[in-house]
Amino acid sequence: MGFSTRLKVANLLGFLVLIFTELVSGRFVVEKNSLRVTSPDSIKGTHDSAIGNFGIPQYGGSMAGTVVYPKDNKKGCKSFDDFGISFKAKPGAMPNFVLVDRGDCFFALKVWNAQNAGAAAVLVADDIAEALITMDSPEEDHASEKYIANITIPSALVDKSFGEQLKKAISGGDMVNVNLDWREAVPHPDDRVEYELWTNSNDECGVKCDMLMEFVKDFKGAAQILEKGGYTQFTPHYITWYCPQAFTISKQCKSQCINHGRYCAPDPEQDFSIGYEGKDVVLENLRQLCVFKVANETKKPWVWWDYVTDFQIRCPMKEKKYNKECADNVIRSLGLDLKKIEKCMGDPEADSDNPVLKEEQDAQVGKGSRGDVTILPTLVVNNRQYRGKLEKGAVLKALCAGFEETTEPSVCLSGDVETNECLDNNGGCWIDKTANITACKDTFRGRVCECPVVNGVQFKGDGYTSCVASGPGRCKISNGGCWHENRNGITFTACVDDDVGKCKCPPGFKGDGVKSCDVCNATPLSDLALNSLYIQSFMSG
Template identity: 85%
Template sequence: MESHGSITLKLFLGFLILSLNVHTSVSRFVVEKNSLMVTSPEKIKGSHDSAIGNFGIPQYGGSMAGAVTYPKENRKGCREFGDFGISFKAKPGALPNFVLVDRGDCFFALKVWNAQKAGASAVLVADDIEEALITMDTPEEDISSAKYIENITIPSALIDKSFGETLKKALSGGEMVNVNLDWREAVPHPDDRVEYELWTNSNDECGVKCDMLMAFVKEFRGPAQILEKGGYTQFTPHYITWYCPMTFTLSRQCKSQCINHGRYCAPDPEQDFSSGYEGKDVVLENLRQLCVFKVAKESKKPWVWWDYVTDFQIRCPMKDKKYNKECAAAVIKSLGLDAKKIEKCMGDPDADADNPVLKEEQDAQVGKGSRGDVTILPTLVVNNHQYRGKLEKGAVLKAICSGFEETTEPAVCLSGDVETNECLDNNGGCWQDKTANVTACKDTFRGRVCECPLVDGVQFKGDGYSHCEVSGPGKCKINNGGCWHESKDGHTYSACLDSENGKCQCPPGFKGDGVKSCVDIDECKERKACQCSECSCKNTWGSYECTCSGDLLYIRDHDTCISKTATEVRSAWAAVWVILIGLAMAGGGAYLVYKYRLRSYMDSEIRAIMAQYMPLDSQSEVPNHVNDERA
């Protein structure tokens, strides 16, 4: 017979492994509720509480409208609906289907998975007993459940029994039951910075959830660092530890799983105390990762934690026997972190005293305010509310982004990982001009907005839902203002007159209403173009051409034909006349110059001769040039 102490030790160790094992699905988080509003029929219209499922992808920060349907067979949803020939896929233009199923006989997640495969957009599970709402959680992973849990993408919620009966009664009476699931208050957004924390673990050999956690950390590193570097978020990593009861601190089991004399423990990775890694190896690495965060935060670079944990996973995995201090030191060095500060932060794991870092972690595990205790891994907490849904980059980013005040979301919140783009489905119910590819639907993080757009500097105005029209100049830039336009034979014509605020009027050479059609006018017949006797007329699209017979040349301004030869002769004579006139003018000019100079010379000679015989009073005697004798 076993001793009481031996039995107690085994019970404790069993409890320790169970409570620390990340496979457990027990959580003491408070139930997260969202609003479910019945919009029709009138007699059951009103708001009701529902508990958000802890799997799938809740539409944090938004809402979803749908029509409730209750299947005639497979009402608990434990079998595939396809086996019964049931499909919940909504027809084009119809509201998405919210499938109502009953609780019992199988896991919540399996019910939702079967409904999702049949085309459901959301699932409501009606409780089978009158009780306070609980959180629908994932089952403990095994090979079969792991195949579908990670693929659940639709949201789900648990409703109480009485409300479920009310919905069933309305549906059985032939009523159309429309509801609206509202997640906008599931994650409050009081300011322009979101605070979130991830409860994680450095153990990479702990099954399905550890694989999921490791994959998430690697994938989410990029968005997390963008948010942190931009000051949009304040992130804090956390690690769960448990203590060993004082009675068993000297036992082999506690020594292998704990540090600081049983104060901080983690389960054995292989659940085998005789071989492989020990639980205290995990505690030490968790402590190291916490200190990496603290040292990086002190240097104003807290986002380096994401680099360390992802690099450590890649370079120091347990399966390669590299999960050790030496490998961690190499990662720390490669990231330029202060190894001495990290060692000092970690303290002495053999000391019989509290470790300040791990003591703070154990205190943080206890729920405060609206948040319950953290008992499972991984757990994500956003603005002090537990995240419920798939641990996947796009889903988590959407939840974090819903924690911002409206219009303060960073650009990463509008990336393809988050955007659902409601404008792709029936244009979001907004106005659109398919011909011009113009729409009033504007997709935002919290849903679409119907708002008349500004396109190429042209402003549209209207209600955004039923109509939008151009306001001001530039109407012809958008689909030719809705007027007729056509291209042919290298020519393009439009009936839109931008000078008259987009009035539709057929251009010259065409006739019609200017909106639906403009027909080419045959100017040769209708307007009798090219009327000269030597002319011939040929109609073209939007115009006409006139030609002359023989060597004649058509002059359009005068509607006449002239001889190309005569034109050339006249041109030649004109050139001759120009030359002759030029020569005549040059000769006349030369004659005038000659005449002027000759006359001046004669006058001077005559005056000299007359001065010899009749000197003037005002003129001195002029020498006799003729009789001038020189010695």
């Protein structure tokens, strides 16, 4: 391809993006979380902060920490190891939230360097007196892709004025404690969470496409459980552009668009002379929308996840299988009505609007509290754009935050969204180390201390200092927390297997039944054993 042709192509691709920007009016909404200063009194109060568009925000939960402002590498653009700086909190201390200044490098690089030095979260102080903006990740290249996907801590931007207050308090010797709160970052208007994913069928657009494909495969199981249980309502969406009227008969528009330039996608390889064309992507996007619509009509909307993941595996561009024939085979294997899907797709050569794609272009414009959708991929939860890494556990936290507390489905309490707080000193909860039983339970909102149920036996207590097995079967679990002892090969226990749950020394013994039971007379051990066995047999039926 000659230089002039490449220049025209580049100009056209840029023009399509410009047209799209005009189409959606450019209304970008900054998603926020609450930052509350708990000490010192001089700056105590609540402030807004803008959630970073990378890392893992703790949707539905909160984090408390101490703000640290480094003496060197204040902008965080270099490795803190080079300055001998570590932010790893000492045992028993609050985690460190590192405050760095804006400027000189990507936001994501600042957070990555702080994370490697042990930071639990990062606050970036703006250097301009302006309204809060969303810290976005850079376009991935070989230098940045290695850290963008591996950022696991949350980050937020604070305005210049508040940033100066934090720095002044720290330089004055104050301990600045703050609480980052994401519990209201996702609204929960009812008992069902509605979410949408703006996605793309193109599997040859680099790191972002790879990340999107990986997410869809990983999230499929959880998505289908939520949908089948009626907990969520999911809708997939696809972005398209339109070709300027003056270019609709050009070779470029004909290769990138369908319906005479109304719906377009960039060339997958950015080269019109090789590989697939943009219109191939538009057609598959349209097919995937129609798969969802037909599956939804049969009350099985979750089949969309099966189709998309199967298509990724069976029909990749690299193997030259990204085509209608392969797609039809996937559709048949899932038992979907191929004729209905083809009818839904319509005629791509018609000089008229396609109702399905027209609806998608209208949906790209922000409504209510939701901003315009301008980038791929974009996740929207209860009409709020999700910020953070597109990763199974992180997204589940955001979805689960859309439920009122105590109404979350069981998948929200699974290992996929654990906070791992129970790994550190058992989260401060009760634990029976001998039986390896604990009251600590990790949830997406943080750890809770709740007496457990073990093998059908309910433990009761405050969950912090005590939990005692209660009800039938309790003596099988660590002897119900009661005294027990082996004497000359004979086992004695103070546990009585009843609903009362009290510890009572067996006949011939006296004591509190919990810490001790001592022989109260000269009764032979064999007689005591018989008495003990008789009591236990009688109580257990």
